[in-house]
Amino acid sequence: MDLGGDFLVIGSGIAGLRAALSLAETGDVVILTKADPRESSTGYAQGGIAAAIGPDDSPELHARDTIAAGDGLCVPEAVDVLVREGPRYVRELIEWGAAFDRDAAGAPALGREAAHSVRRVLHARDATGREIARVLGSRVGGSPRIRVVDDAAATELVVDGGACTGARFVTTAGERGTVTAHATLLATGGAGQVFRETTNPAVATGDGIAMAVGAGARVADLEFVQFHPTVLSVEGAPRFLLSEALRGEGARLVNEAGEPFMTRYEPAGDLASRDLVARAIVREAERTAAPVYLTMAHLDAGFVRRRFPTIAQTCAQAGLDLAHDRIPVSPAAHYLMGGVETDLDARTSIQRLFAAGEVACTGVHGANRLASNSLLEGLVFGARAAAAMAAPPRPAALRAADVFETPLPTAGAGPVPDTYAVRDLMWRSVGLLRAVRPLEAAVARLDAWLGAVVAAQARGHCDEPLRRTATLVTVGWLVARAAFRREESRGAHFRTDFPSRDDLHWNKHISDRLLA
Ligand SMILES: Cc1cc2nc3c(=O)[nH]c(=O)nc-3n(C[C@H](O)[C@H](O)[C@H](O)COP(=O)(O)OP(=O)(O)OC[C@H]3O[C@@H](n4cnc5c(N)ncnc54)[C@H](O)[C@@H]3O)c2cc1C
CATH class of the missing domain: 1.20.58.100 (Fumarate reductase/succinate dehydrogenase flavoprotein-like, C-terminal domain)
Known part of the structure; x- marks a missing residue:
C-alpha cells in the first residue's frame, strides 16, 4: 500500500494531532499510528497541563521553575518559547471545547504540583490527557484533509540525497507500504517500555529515536530519564501512575510504621522534585526493609473521590480505598528528557525531517522535566513544527553540543x-x-x-x-x-x-x- 501526501505525521498523541490540524490548513496530511489512534501516553496523562494563566503567575515565573527543575541544562530560548506561547495554545484548546475543571468563579481551576511555585496546572479531573486527546481527535476526524492510518507502524525513514522523503510502514495485518511526503514529523512519544517498570503504555518503545538514528539523525541527552516516584505497587496489578497532583492536594508519603519521612531526606518534603522523591522512596524502603505508602486518610474522603475518580477506581480494582487505605507505591520509568535533537522549530539534523513532543529533545526540560510541562511541549512544538514544515526548507539551527559519532x-x-x-x-x-x-x-x-x-x-x-x-x-x-x-x-x-x-x-x- 503506497500513500502520498504533502505531509506525513507519525504518531497520534498531542504533538502529532496538534501538528496535523495546522498542516491541514496548507496541504494533505497522512497520520500513521501503530495501534488504535487513541493509544498514546497523551491519553493516560492525569495531572494536567501547565500554563501561566493565573493572576499570580507569569511566563517569567513559569520559566524560572522550569529552569530550576532542569538543573542547569535547559535551553533558555526553548523554555522561553514554551512559557510564552503555552497560554495561547491552552486557550485555543478551551475554545475548541476542552472541558477543564473550573473554580467557583468559572475560571479554569489551577492545580499545584511539585516544584511549581504557584498553582498553574489546568486539569480535567484526573484524566486531563484523555480530554485533550478527545478534543484534538474529534477535530482531526472532522478534517477532510487528514487521513489517519491506524494499526500501521512506521518502520524506517526514507532518506534521499540527505533529505527525508517519507517512511516505510507495516500494518498489524502484515501489509507493507510507503508514505511519500514533502515533510515528515516524528511524533512517536517516549520510550518508557525500554525499562521493566514503567508508567508508559505498550506503544512507548522509542521507535522514533531508533528510526532517526537509523537514518543518521542526531539524538541528544538520552541519559536523562525521569523516574516517577509513585506508581501503584501491588503484585499482579498494572504499574498505574499515582499522579503528583495527589501530593499537590495533600497526600503524604509514609513508611511501614505510618511515619511521614520525606523531610528527613529533602527540605521540600512531599513536594520536592520527582527525582528527589523517587530516590528518597528507594532509600526509605531500603532502610526499613518494607514498602512505602501514599496516604490521603487525613483529607476529606468525598473530595478525594471527586477529584481523583480514575485513580480511586483503579485502586479499588486492586482492593484498596484511595480515601482511607495506605497505597503501596514505588518508582517507575516515566519520561525521556532526551530524544531526537531539534531546534526551536522542530527541525532535526536531517532535512525535511521534524520531531515534536516526547520523542524530541528541544532542551526545554534540561536534565529534569517540571511536572505537566510535557503536554504543553507537545502542543506548542507540535504547532511550531507544522509552521516550519509548511515553510520553505532550511537547515536546523541545532545548539552546540559534544557530538559522538x-x-x-x-x-x-x-x-x-x-x-x-x-x-x-x-x-x-x-x-x-x-x-x-x-x-x-x-x-x-x-x-x-x-x-x-x-x-x-x-x-x-x-x-x-x-x-x-x-x-x-x-x-x-x-x-x-x-x-x-x-x-x-x-x-x-x-x-x-x-x-x-x-x-x-x-x-x-x-x-x-x-x-x-
Ligand atoms: C501515565 C502517564 C501520565 C502522565 N501525566 C502527565 C501529565 O499529567 N502532564 C503532562 O504534561 N505529562 C504527563 N505525562 C507525559 C505526557 O503524557 C507525554 O509526554 C505526552 O503525552 C507525549 O505526547 P506525544 O504526542 O509526544 O506522544 P504520545 O502521546 O505518546 O503519542 C505517541 C504516538 O505515536 C505512536 N507511535 C509510536 N511509534 C510509532 C510507530 N513506529 N509508527 C506509528 N506510530 C507510532 C503511538 O501509537 C502514539 O499514537 C504522562 C505520561 C504517562 C505515561
Whole structure:
C-alpha cells in the first residue's frame, strides 16, 4: 500500500494531532499510528497541563521553575518559547471545547504540583490527557484533509540525497507500504517500555529515536530519564501512575510504621522534585526493609473521590480505598528528557525531517522535566513544527553540543534476547541509581545483543517481534552509553559513584550520531 501526501505525521498523541490540524490548513496530511489512534501516553496523562494563566503567575515565573527543575541544562530560548506561547495554545484548546475543571468563579481551576511555585496546572479531573486527546481527535476526524492510518507502524525513514522523503510502514495485518511526503514529523512519544517498570503504555518503545538514528539523525541527552516516584505497587496489578497532583492536594508519603519521612531526606518534603522523591522512596524502603505508602486518610474522603475518580477506581480494582487505605507505591520509568535533537522549530539534523513532543529533545526540560510541562511541549512544538514544515526548507539551527559519532556494532554470533531480558537489564543497571560497574556491564551486554540483532536482520529476518526487540535494544544501548559517559549527577541522572553536579566538566549537552 503506497500513500502520498504533502505531509506525513507519525504518531497520534498531542504533538502529532496538534501538528496535523495546522498542516491541514496548507496541504494533505497522512497520520500513521501503530495501534488504535487513541493509544498514546497523551491519553493516560492525569495531572494536567501547565500554563501561566493565573493572576499570580507569569511566563517569567513559569520559566524560572522550569529552569530550576532542569538543573542547569535547559535551553533558555526553548523554555522561553514554551512559557510564552503555552497560554495561547491552552486557550485555543478551551475554545475548541476542552472541558477543564473550573473554580467557583468559572475560571479554569489551577492545580499545584511539585516544584511549581504557584498553582498553574489546568486539569480535567484526573484524566486531563484523555480530554485533550478527545478534543484534538474529534477535530482531526472532522478534517477532510487528514487521513489517519491506524494499526500501521512506521518502520524506517526514507532518506534521499540527505533529505527525508517519507517512511516505510507495516500494518498489524502484515501489509507493507510507503508514505511519500514533502515533510515528515516524528511524533512517536517516549520510550518508557525500554525499562521493566514503567508508567508508559505498550506503544512507548522509542521507535522514533531508533528510526532517526537509523537514518543518521542526531539524538541528544538520552541519559536523562525521569523516574516517577509513585506508581501503584501491588503484585499482579498494572504499574498505574499515582499522579503528583495527589501530593499537590495533600497526600503524604509514609513508611511501614505510618511515619511521614520525606523531610528527613529533602527540605521540600512531599513536594520536592520527582527525582528527589523517587530516590528518597528507594532509600526509605531500603532502610526499613518494607514498602512505602501514599496516604490521603487525613483529607476529606468525598473530595478525594471527586477529584481523583480514575485513580480511586483503579485502586479499588486492586482492593484498596484511595480515601482511607495506605497505597503501596514505588518508582517507575516515566519520561525521556532526551530524544531526537531539534531546534526551536522542530527541525532535526536531517532535512525535511521534524520531531515534536516526547520523542524530541528541544532542551526545554534540561536534565529534569517540571511536572505537566510535557503536554504543553507537545502542543506548542507540535504547532511550531507544522509552521516550519509548511515553510520553505532550511537547515536546523541545532545548539552546540559534544557530538559522538559511533559506528553501529557489527553483526555478532550470540542469541537475540527476549524483550524482558532487555527491559530487566535496563531497570536494574541503568535505572534510578547508577554506577560505573553495572553501567559498563550493561553497555557490553547491549553491544552484544545489538550485534545479534544486526546479524538476524542481515539474514533477512524482519518480523514484528524482532523489530520490537531491535528498537528496545537500540534505544537501551544509546541510553546506557549516555548514562555511562556522564560522570556526574544532575537532574534525573544519578550516579552513586559521582553523586555531585560537576559544572566544570559536564554543563553541556551530548549528542550521538550513528555512522552507517
Ligand atoms: C501515565 C502517564 C501520565 C502522565 N501525566 C502527565 C501529565 O499529567 N502532564 C503532562 O504534561 N505529562 C504527563 N505525562 C507525559 C505526557 O503524557 C507525554 O509526554 C505526552 O503525552 C507525549 O505526547 P506525544 O504526542 O509526544 O506522544 P504520545 O502521546 O505518546 O503519542 C505517541 C504516538 O505515536 C505512536 N507511535 C509510536 N511509534 C510509532 C510507530 N513506529 N509508527 C506509528 N506510530 C507510532 C503511538 O501509537 C502514539 O499514537 C504522562 C505520561 C504517562 C505515561
